[in-house]
Amino acid sequence: MKVLIVNTLDIVGGAARAAYRLHQALLMQGVDSQMLVQSKISDDFRVLAPETTLKKYLSKLRPVLDSLPVRLYKHRSKTLFSTSYLPFSDMVERINTLNPDIVHLHWITSGMMRIEDVARINAPIVWSLHDDWAITGGCHIKWDCERFKAQCGLCPRLGSNRENDLSRKVFNRKKETYSKIRDLTVIGLSRWMVSCVNESSLFSNRNVLNIPNPIDVSTFSPFSKNDARKLFNLPSGKKLVLFGANSATSDINKGFSELSVALESVDAENTELIIFGSSEPQIAQGFKQKVHYLGHLYDDVSLRIIYNAADVMVVPSLQESFGQTAVESMACGTPVVAFGATGLLDIVDHLENGYLATPYDTSDLARGIEIMLNADNYAELCQNARDKILREFDSSIVADKFIELYEKLIINPVL
Structure with missing residues (x-):
């Protein structure tokens, strides 16, 4: 079984650490796991990233360029808002060239790929949601806002007073893109996250499961x-x-x-x-x-x-x-x-x-x-x-849950 884990970073940040820990847990269980990232910090040869000097430079520039539309909203909050509009990413081409059995998406913003690129992935997709971004019009933390249940707009994170604002446009791009994805399983890391996904109009009629992040209990263990x-x-x-x-x-x-x-x-x-x-x-x-x-x-x-x-x-x-x-x-x-x-x-x-x-x-x-x-x-x-x-939450327990899911998706793909 060949699994490709996709995340913007490999070991910096909560989502990156979680994705990398799953990658390590899968390897321990005998799965052929690789990671594909926009920016690489580790020296793990199984973590793939831009290799040329130009591509490495662009990978550092893309997060800044991707944030430009948000900067037009002068009254926005300090919480992260991602548009994922930036073209000319070769991530999907690399994913399809690697030809994995399963593509496991994690945190894929900061200019890593356009929203529309997700629909061009050939393999079955598993998507672990580390925040609210996938179910909203761009905010990563919705707090008590419930506009994601319909179609966003009048976004409090943007300080917007318009219905057809950036959040509505991003929401509609996601809606159109998600409708084109043939084989997608959504993972809520907690029961609360699963409930949020089920309330979102973007993921209606999708398979949504609760599987947590793994942790290596030998690395994190009691000590004097x-x-x-x-x-x-x-x-x-x-x-x-x-x-x-x-x-x-x-x-x-x-x-x-x-x-x-x-x-x-x-x-x-x-x-x-x-x-x-x-x-x-x-x-x-x-x-x-x-x-x-x-x-x-x-x-x-x-x-x-x-x-x-x-x-x-x-x-x-x-x-x-x-x-x-x-x-x-x-x-x-x-x-x-x-x-x-x-x-x-x-x-x-x-x-x-x-x-x-x-x-x-x-x-x-x-x-x-x-x-x-x-x-x-x-x-x-x-x-x-x-x-x-x-x-x-032990790594082996969580890895086994994902392996069981991957095997089901490989045996019974959505045609």
């Missing part, structure tokens, strides 16, 4: 807390709260503002905060607690160590299609506090392996942090967290 703290020069006698994500403090969806408010009600004398994914700002952000800024952590070894150094991981995201940092933390045996909404509902079990705060109540978020830090059954919470990941 004291040793972990020594490696990062963190105090041994304090309770440590961990928060982290890509652009942790600047991406408003990751909930840094909500965490900041919550921590005003959390003990400061015995508690300190660790932040990864952002560097220390020039102007102090006014936390009561001492803060340790670790910057960006690019490798799984460093992530494993910092998850084990912490007493609790806080994932206060406003919306998550899955919740990858929560899974990583729990695989290391560190309980998670999150808002009880969206994809995190599949991962955190309230008071069993973490705490699900009332969305988006910062007082309850603070309560959850305090409960986890001071729980009499803390060791049990840690073991429950690890056990949950072993049961449901």
Whole structure:
């Protein structure tokens, strides 16, 4: 079986890490897996990317060019909006030349290919949705907007007051393109994401399945807390709260503002905060607690160590299609506090392996942090967290689910 995983990047960003982990898990199960990306960071020879100097330069330029139509909307929000209009990508030609049995799409924006290109892929398509982009008129995070259920327009992410705006035009391009795709299976990484897909008019009458992202439970595993703290020069006698994500403090969806408010009600004398994914700002952000800024952590070894150094991981995201940092933390045996909404509902079990705060109540978020830090059954919470990941998200389990799906699609293609 020959599977081609397609993602804009290979190992940078949540979707890229998830796609690459699936690629590795498939290889471990004996599947002939390759990745095709627009920009390559790893040295994995099975990851294919532009090779000539000119194509490498264009791959860095394409995200900027693809964003130009969005920049015309002066009142747009800071959340990502992708049009995927940029022509002259050779990605589909490469996909069809490689002639895989299955093409598994993941995050394919930032100018990687036009929306219309997806319909030109010859092989059966599996598409894992890492955010809302595939079901909307261009926004990656819809929050409480429900216009995607019909046809978008009057887009709040664009700050638009017109029905026939860019979001409506992108939506209509997707509608026309998706109608031409013969063999497509849509993967929601969580039950919440599946429900969103089923509500979208773009994917009506499509096969939609819930299969999560995989995680290597040998890489992400418990490790001596004291040793972990020594490696990062963190105090041994304090309770440590961990928060982290890509652009942790600047991406408003990751909930840094909500965490900041919550921590005003959390003990400061015995508690300190660790932040990864952002560097220390020039102007102090006014936390009561001492803060340790670790910057960006690019490798799984460093992530494993910092998850084990912490007493609790806080994932206060406003919306998550899955919740990858929560899974990583729990695989290391560190309980998670999150808002009880969206994809995190599949991962955190309230008071069993973490705490699900009332969305988006910062007082309850603070309560959850305090409960986890001071729980009499803390060791049990840690073991429950690890056990949950072993049961449901281990790489071999998830890979087997995808292999079963791939085999069905190969045996019974849509003609």
